Structures are given as structure tokens and as C-alpha cells.
Amino acid sequence: MRSGRIVGMEALLRWQSPELGLVPPLQFIPVAEESNLINAIGMWVLDKACATLRAWLDAGLPVVPIAVNVAASQFSDQGMDQLVRATLERHGVEPRLLELELTESLSMENPEASIELMRRLNATGIGMSIDDFGTGYSNLSYLKRFPVHKLKIDQSFTRGLTSDPEDRSIVTAVIRMAHSLGLCAIAEGVETEGQLRVLAAEGCDEIQGYYFSRPLPEQAMVAMLERGLRMDLAPLAPSVRRRTVLLVDDEPQVLSTFRKVLDGRGYDVMTAHGVAEAYELLAGHEVGVVISDQELLGHTGIDFFQRIKRMYPRTVRVLMTADISPANLADAINKGAIYKFVAKPWQDEAMVALLASAFAHYERL
Structure with missing residues (x-):
């Protein structure tokens, strides 16, 4: 090695x-x-x-x-x-x-x-x-x-x-x-x-x-x-620290739109079409913020976040969901799996502001 x-x-x-x-x-x-x-x-x-x-x-x-x-x-x-x-x-x-x-x-x-x-x-x-x-x-x-x-x-x-x-x-x-x-x-x-x-x-x-x-x-x-x-x-070469964000979603259009929203804003943007791909990207890169859809094929965003919380405790986790009911959000918050949540579909400027806040939090940890 x-x-x-x-x-x-x-x-x-x-x-x-x-x-x-x-x-x-x-x-x-x-x-x-x-x-x-x-x-x-x-x-x-x-x-x-x-x-x-x-x-x-x-x-x-x-x-x-x-x-x-x-x-x-x-x-x-x-x-x-x-x-x-x-x-x-x-x-x-x-x-x-x-x-x-x-x-x-x-x-x-x-x-x-x-x-x-x-x-x-x-x-x-x-x-x-x-x-x-x-x-x-x-x-x-x-x-x-x-x-x-x-x-x-x-x-x-x-x-x-x-x-x-x-x-x-x-x-x-x-x-x-x-x-x-x-x-x-x-x-x-x-x-x-x-x-x-x-x-x-x-x-x-x-x-x-x-x-x-x-x-x-x-x-x-x-x-x-x-x-x-x-x-x-x-x-295995050490990399220059960057603001790397990972979006996990099983809809290709969502992943494409996310990249366009953040284009030219100084982020290294990675996307994963499911949790298996996400795990590999997390293992291979220093990811500061992970955004995941709640509804993933065969998984939930909360379950995914609970795992990566144990493996990458510094990573800031943001849940993206169309279900903003109190019960759903309380489950995520009570399990300590998320930093914040964002409603789906998102507003572009709100997403940019959320990322700025999430990385500021990550860099203070």
C-alpha cells in the first residue's frame, strides 16, 4: 500500500x-x-x-x-x-x-x-x-x-x-x-x-x-x-481540501438539475443514483455535505443517513423530501440523522443558501 x-x-x-x-x-x-x-x-x-x-x-x-x-x-x-x-x-x-x-x-x-x-x-x-x-x-x-x-x-x-x-x-x-x-x-x-x-x-x-x-x-x-x-x-494522494457536496437521488433529471444549479458556484458536485454508488463516493472523497432524497430504491434517506453518521460523523446531512409532515421530519430529527431538511422540489436560491449554511457548519466542526 x-x-x-x-x-x-x-x-x-x-x-x-x-x-x-x-x-x-x-x-x-x-x-x-x-x-x-x-x-x-x-x-x-x-x-x-x-x-x-x-x-x-x-x-x-x-x-x-x-x-x-x-x-x-x-x-x-x-x-x-x-x-x-x-x-x-x-x-x-x-x-x-x-x-x-x-x-x-x-x-x-x-x-x-x-x-x-x-x-x-x-x-x-x-x-x-x-x-x-x-x-x-x-x-x-x-x-x-x-x-x-x-x-x-x-x-x-x-x-x-x-x-x-x-x-x-x-x-x-x-x-x-x-x-x-x-x-x-x-x-x-x-x-x-x-x-x-x-x-x-x-x-x-x-x-x-x-x-x-x-x-x-x-x-x-x-x-x-x-x-x-x-x-x-x-x-491515495492527498487532495486539496474542496467544498464537495454529494446528492443522492434515483431520478436522473433531479441529479442533472442539481449540477446546473451549482455550476460555477465553487463547489465540487458529485451525484449518485442510489446508495451503493453513494457509499463508494463517500469512501473515495472527503465529502462535506450529503443531500439525499427520502425515497430511494430499496432504502430510505433516514436509514442511509444513520449509517453514514456512524462512518463519517463530520459529514453534514441534509434530507430532501416531498413529505414534510411533522411525523416524518420528527423521525429524522429524533434519530439525529440530519442537519436540516429541504422540501422537494426545491427553490434554487434556497438550495444555494442552504449549502452555504451547511458548509459553514461543516468547517466549524
């Missing part, structure tokens, strides 16, 4: 069957586990990863570590450290170029035995990470004893990062906990610029996901390494 460099890869299984076509791992891995083939597959993947590293080193490529996922039955084999060491030696690969990813639930099946095996693996010089963190049943008293180097935040939390206050709180907490334990925090499943910006603001160390690259076949990965491809960090 600081240099944009590729710092690692993860080995993923894809089965291209001549009869069935592309069979995803979610289908064939459970079958492999039930038929006791998972250990053989796991060792094949480990061997293939080390062989690939050796070939790339021989070709003079700027190689980065490859991470390999470990199945529960593999990890229960107390001789695994010897198998890993033998595989590295067979291919002449330095241990620092191999990482093992362990799920937290796998690590907790027999914590004391896991810790002992992890220590022996750690002594070989390989890297280790806890994968899908937050979805298992970790006991923190054991976690602090695990000789791992990284915590990978599960993509189920990353997915809701820009729209769900609870997911954002969990991600923030995991990043801080990882750093307090001297570990690197990696967010999985990063797909949008909004997610990237939030993770950068929270101090996340590394990201993995479609935002940078989808999974690639071997030759495409070679080409990426040869080019020295980096992630564009321009979205």
Missing part, C-alpha cells in the same frame, strides 16, 4: 476438465477431502509452487514469495515441517520465497500441537499467515503465541467496508490488533477504489483482490513480473 509493488502471490487451484469444463475449487476440494486425495493434492501444489519459483529464478525474473494454502489434514501431519524443508531443498529454493496460509479454525483444532508445528515451520525460514481472519473461532490467548507473520482479513468484511459500519469497525480493529502484535495486515477481496482508500486511511499494509489483478495463469504472471507492474497509487 506504500509502494504499489507486487509483494506476493497466492497459488490457486483451477481444474479445466475435458469433460466437465472449468470446475471451481468449491466443487472439487470437498470431493478431494472426502476421498482422502487432499493431502496428495496439497503436496502437488507445494511442489509445483517451488518448481515454478526455481524456473522463474533461473529465468532471471524478479521473484516474490508464493503463498500456498494448507488443508486441515495436511496440518495435522506433525512431520509437515520435514516435508516442506525437503521440497525446498529439492528445488533449491530459499525458504523466504515460500509462505503457508493457515485458517484460524484449522489452527485452533489442537492449539498446542499447532503452535509446536508452527514453531518448527518458522524455524525453516518460511513465512506463515492466518487466512480468512475473523471467520473462525480464535482464542486471542493462543493467537498471540502463534509464530505467524501476517493476518489476512477475510473478504466478507472487506466487501462491506464502504457501506457497513460494523464491517468497517471489524476491519479497523483487526488492522490495529495485527500491528500491536507486530504482524502485517492484508485485506483480501479488494475490488473498488473506495475500499482501497478506506484501507489506506486505516493503515492496512497490503491488499489482494480484483482491484489490482484477477487471478492469472502462469504465463500472464510471468509477463506481469517482467514488466514490473505496480498498483497506481494516485487515488
Whole structure:
């Protein structure tokens, strides 16, 4: 997240069957586990990863570590450290170029035995990470004893990062906990610029996901390494503070009219056709004032404001509604979700005056 460099890869299984076509791992891995083939597959993947590293080193490529996922039955084999060491030696690969990813639930099946095996693996010089963190049943008293180097935040939390206050709180907490334990925090499943910006603001160390690259076949990965491809960090550059206002409405004509009213008045105007788009814009920009219609597709403006009040407490929230009944307005005011409201359709000069007042309030906070 600081240099944009590729710092690692993860080995993923894809089965291209001549009869069935592309069979995803979610289908064939459970079958492999039930038929006791998972250990053989796991060792094949480990061997293939080390062989690939050796070939790339021989070709003079700027190689980065490859991470390999470990199945529960593999990890229960107390001789695994010897198998890993033998595989590295067979291919002449330095241990620092191999990482093992362990799920937290796998690590907790027999914590004391896991810790002992992890220590022996750690002594070989390989890297280790806890994968899908937050979805298992970790006991923190054991976690602090695990000789791992990284915590990978599960993509189920990353997915809701820009729209769900609870997911954002969990991600923030995991990043801080990882750093307090001297570990690197990696967010999985990063797909949008909004997610990237939030993770950068929270101090996340590394990201993995479609935002940078989808999974690639071997030759495409070679080409990426040869080019020295980096992630564009321009979205994370500090921006000059502007008066940025966001209007959320599901009527395109309303959004267009709003832009025309504010044209040339010194505001950065953003518009969103629904809350999903709004969450991304809020995550990616410092928005001072948000104006939202009360009636949105599948949502209400008040519900939307209650969420962003928790995630962006400084943002000034203005409700736009055709229903100015006391009951409706009291609901919004009592929940503390809004600064003011404006009747719909609005009067242009009244809207301009309201925005001036809202930004003056924002800049005093």
C-alpha cells in the first residue's frame, strides 16, 4: 500500500476438465477431502509452487514469495515441517520465497500441537499467515503465541467496508490488533477504489483482490513480473481540501438539475443514483455535505443517513423530501440523522443558501 509493488502471490487451484469444463475449487476440494486425495493434492501444489519459483529464478525474473494454502489434514501431519524443508531443498529454493496460509479454525483444532508445528515451520525460514481472519473461532490467548507473520482479513468484511459500519469497525480493529502484535495486515477481496482508500486511511499494509489483478495463469504472471507492474497509487494522494457536496437521488433529471444549479458556484458536485454508488463516493472523497432524497430504491434517506453518521460523523446531512409532515421530519430529527431538511422540489436560491449554511457548519466542526 506504500509502494504499489507486487509483494506476493497466492497459488490457486483451477481444474479445466475435458469433460466437465472449468470446475471451481468449491466443487472439487470437498470431493478431494472426502476421498482422502487432499493431502496428495496439497503436496502437488507445494511442489509445483517451488518448481515454478526455481524456473522463474533461473529465468532471471524478479521473484516474490508464493503463498500456498494448507488443508486441515495436511496440518495435522506433525512431520509437515520435514516435508516442506525437503521440497525446498529439492528445488533449491530459499525458504523466504515460500509462505503457508493457515485458517484460524484449522489452527485452533489442537492449539498446542499447532503452535509446536508452527514453531518448527518458522524455524525453516518460511513465512506463515492466518487466512480468512475473523471467520473462525480464535482464542486471542493462543493467537498471540502463534509464530505467524501476517493476518489476512477475510473478504466478507472487506466487501462491506464502504457501506457497513460494523464491517468497517471489524476491519479497523483487526488492522490495529495485527500491528500491536507486530504482524502485517492484508485485506483480501479488494475490488473498488473506495475500499482501497478506506484501507489506506486505516493503515492496512497490503491488499489482494480484483482491484489490482484477477487471478492469472502462469504465463500472464510471468509477463506481469517482467514488466514490473505496480498498483497506481494516485487515488491515495492527498487532495486539496474542496467544498464537495454529494446528492443522492434515483431520478436522473433531479441529479442533472442539481449540477446546473451549482455550476460555477465553487463547489465540487458529485451525484449518485442510489446508495451503493453513494457509499463508494463517500469512501473515495472527503465529502462535506450529503443531500439525499427520502425515497430511494430499496432504502430510505433516514436509514442511509444513520449509517453514514456512524462512518463519517463530520459529514453534514441534509434530507430532501416531498413529505414534510411533522411525523416524518420528527423521525429524522429524533434519530439525529440530519442537519436540516429541504422540501422537494426545491427553490434554487434556497438550495444555494442552504449549502452555504451547511458548509459553514461543516468547517466549524
